[in-house]
Amino acid sequence: MGFQFDFSFLLYEIGVGIRFVPVVLLLSVLPLVAGLLLGTAIALVRLLRVPVLAGVLTVMVVFLRGVPLVLQLTILYLAVGLSFDSVAQFFGLGMTSKDISATWIALVGLTVNATVYLSEVMRTALQSVGAGQYEAAYSVGMTTSQVFRRIVLPQALPVAVPLIGNNFIGLIKGSSIASLISVVEVINATLYEASGNYKFLEAYVAVALIYWVLCISVERLTALLENRVGVYGNSGVV
Amino acid sequence: MENIFLVSLFWDCFPSLLSRLHVTLAIVAAALALGAVLGTGVAVARLYKIPVLAPLAAVYVSFIRGIPILVLLYIVYIGLPLVVAGLTGVNINRWDTLVFVMIAYVINVSAFLSEIIRSAVGGVDVGQSEAAYAVGMTRWQAFRRIVAPQAVRIAIPALGNTVVSLLKDTSLAYTLGVIDVIGVINAISASTHRSLEAYAAAAIIFFALSSLLEQVFKRLERRLGAKNTGMPGQKPQRSEIATVGG
Numbered sequence: 139m140g141f142q143f144d145f146s147f148l149l150y151e152i153g154v155g156i157r158f159v160p161v162v163l164l165l166s167v168l169p170l171v172a173g174l175l176l177g178t179a180i181a182l183v184r185l186l187r188v189p190v191l192a193g194v195l196t197v198m199v200v201f202l203r204g205v206p207l208v209l210q211l212t213i214l215y216l217a218v219g220l221s222f223d224s225v226a227q228f229f230g231l232g233m234t235s236k237d238i239s240a241t242w243i244a245l246v247g248l249t250v251n252a253t254v255y256l257s258e259v260m261r262t263a264l265q266s267v268g269a270g271q272y273e274a275a276y277s278v279g280m281t282t283s284q285v286f287r288r289i290v291l292p293q294a295l296p297v298a299v300p301l302i303g304n305n306f307i308g309l310i311k312g313s314s315i316a317s318l319i320s321v322v323e324v325i326n327a328t329l330y331e332a333s334g335n336y337k338f339l340e341a342y343v344a345v346a347l348i349y350w351v352l353c354i355s356v357e358r359l360t361a362l363l364e365n366r367v368g369v370y371g372n373s374g375v376v
Numbered sequence: 377m378e379n380i381f382l383v384s385l386f387w388d389c390f391p392s393l394l395s396r397l398h399v400t401l402a403i404v405a406a407a408l409a410l411g412a413v414l415g416t417g418v419a420v421a422r423l424y425k426i427p428v429l430a431p432l433a434a435v436y437v438s439f440i441r442g443i444p445i446l447v448l449l450y451i452v453y454i455g456l457p458l459v460v461a462g463l464t465g466v467n468i469n470r471w472d473t474l475v476f477v478m479i480a481y482v483i484n485v486s487a488f489l490s491e492i493i494r495s496a497v498g499g500v501d502v503g504q505s506e507a508a509y510a511v512g513m514t515r516w517q518a519f520r521r522i523v524a525p526q527a528v529r530i531a532i533p534a535l536g537n538t539v540v541s542l543l544k545d546t547s548l549a550y551t552l553g554v555i556d557v558i559g560v561i562n563a564i565s566a567s568t569h570r571s572l573e574a575y576a577a578a579a580i581i582f583f584a585l586s587s588l589l590e591q592v593f594k595r596l597e598r599r600l601g602a603k604n605t606g607m608p609g610q611k612p613q614r615s616e617i618a619t620v621g622g
Contacts, residue, residue, distance in 0.1 A: 142462075204585075209582065317446070349444060
């Protein structure tokens with residue numbers, strides 16, 4: 139009994155999966171961008187110790203960091219299914235929960251997740267710039283926006299970029315969990331094709347290869363970006 | 377609105393969820409123990425640039441780190457019995473699902489641990505081992521007495537992150553039918569026809585566990601006087617900050 143592996147079906151499944159890569163990118167790039175904006179806002183609120191808001195956001199970040207993504211997505215999915223109908227009826231929206239596609243729910247869930255982790259990244263990056271840098275910039279008469287643009291960002295970015303890249307990879311891999319709430323992305327699309335001939339191993343290997351290539355590409359891209367933002371670094375010889 | 381979330385059911389879920397906690401913890405423990413062994417092997421192959429093995433180890437780490445744990449779980453679950461049957465003729469289809477799940481997490485964690493070990497050992501100044509050799513230590517003595525204690529200090533923050541994300545990753549074991557903290561929710565929803573409360577309770581349990589682990593590692597960091605205690609301008613290591621996806 140030899141080991142059976144259908145390579146032609148693997149190639150076919152890779153083709154099927156590649157057509158759904160845009161869904162994976164949608165589910166990772168949008169949360170990344172939104173998460174960067176919201177996360178930076180949260181990081182600033184926490185660093186500047188804005189009363190009440192800073193406390194509330196800290197609790198939120200700490201709690202969500204401790205809950206697995208699959209639970210967050212499932213809870214959001216179930217909660218929308220249970221509550222949307224009555225909320226929509228109350229506001230007379232003329233929609234039911236069936237009109238909300240699982241993709242939207244996954245997008246919201248992944249964005250919340252990205253925001254939480256990226257807020258920690260931005261907090262670390264901004265904190266890595268010494269307080270003396272701000273003081274020196276203010277003392278020569280720069281405005282707050284000048285301080286951030288000319289002094290803080292050039293020093294914070296080299297810290298933030300590799301971490302943001304890591305989170306981008308995490309989001310790409312995390313988007314696979316959307317398949318569990320019935321979003322048709324790479325996994326569910328290839329599995330559907332395999333449901334006729336039961337060649338699920340080929341389907342999963344195809345999915346793995348696609349994710350691998352995506353992750354390596356992002357890694358390379360991050361490395362390039364790292365070199366670019368690292369030009370202001372103070373290590374090495376002059 | 378009161379039908380959306382039954383608070384009494386939420387509280388009632390905790391005993392049945394916690395009764396399966398040992399399965400979740402067993403997966404974490406097995407993955408860490410065996411993953412550390414495998415990960416050390418992979419790291420050694422790359423650190424000492426062992427021919428043939430070093431590039432293989434690099435591809436292994438890149439591949440495992442580049443695929444979602446959900447996909448790895450299924451590849452191990454479906455693929456391992458086929459490979460074993462093809463190579464040895466032994467049928468392992470009847471093995472407990474938990475074994476396959478554990479193997480998948482061991483593989484996953486080994487890749488991440490090997491990277492931590494590699495960067496921690498690489499983070500120790502070469503002058504340290506040179507000095508050790510200069511006073512007449514052997515390679516093994518220099519590693520055990522000089523390099524390893526410093527490498528452990530460097531590794532602790534990243535290790536803490538890996539353990540916490542491993543714990544959170546185990547929440548996907550239910551997809552193969554393992555009855556752990558999450559897997560038991562199916563049974564609850566079958567008898568109560570509701571599951572939101574049980575998932576919320578599971579979220580609380582995972583939050584408590586990961587906070588506990590985080591605290592343990594913070595203590596350990598302080599105990600060992602780990603580096604990175606906020607030197608201004610110091611660049612934190614890549615793996616020290618938790619990442620999305622767990």
